[in-house]
Amino acid sequence: MESSRVLTADGHSLAARCFKPHGGAARRAVIIACALGVPQSFYTRYATWLTQQGCVAYTFDWRGMGQSAPDNLRHYRAKLIDWALQDAPAMMELVAQRHPSLPISWFGHSMGGILFGAMPQHPQIDHVVTLGSGSGYVEHLAKPLRYVIGAFWHVIVPLSVARHGYYAGSRINAVGDLPRGIVAQWKRWCASPKFVLSEGEHIRQAYADVKLPITAVLFSDDTMASPAGIRAVHQPYTGTRVDYVNLRPQDVGARSVGHFNFFHARTGPQGWRHSLPWLGLA
Incomplete structure (x- = not known):
């Protein structure tokens, strides 16, 4: 594993890791993009397994998260849309x-x-996979999360930001530490049934302009994303095909997968092999 720093066009430094196959040339590169509040180290097992399938794999921390965050988030400025418009293009390039x-x-x-x-969009990317990528709007969330999310947004988040100057999620084991600008934009999106598209017409058009087919994966025991939420996020891709893959934990040989455990060792190679056709490796 090789660690490096990636400079974005607007001057932010991102922490990244590269996992290379041992012997022989790679047949594909895979970029693994983290969930909100989840550090890139969480994906190390899966990235290492991908190298055994002949891939070179990359992980990275979004700005304001993990090793891409400053020592103190109190005065750090960032928006969630910066991840899409600045951080992702830097990693792709x-x-x-x-x-x-x-x-x-x-x-x-x-x-x-x-x-x-x-x-x-980058011309070298020819396969896109989303896993558990559902809308955060309350009616789109999985049960029972939709019944308690109000306390998170209206009590926990405001109190944490007021006290620390950022959302200190690691202190209460809820998501992770996030800059106040990131969590504020996330909250605004979650307040609208349009979710990300509430950011403006230019974002709706960007989704409509995507031409690459997308594989959207959801596990039946996901505690955050629901089938309705997955479809709400992917319906704006009007210019391409979305293939929905609905799996049960037993389909990948696991007792539970939920929102996070596809990448956990308890899923492991017996479950990870299902991702090979999603990535264009079958």
């Missing part, structure tokens, strides 16, 4: 420059997949 002859797959977990339509 890095991978494309390092591997000009390889096709690239984008594997977005939760927010890492939600934002794909808002990202500038």
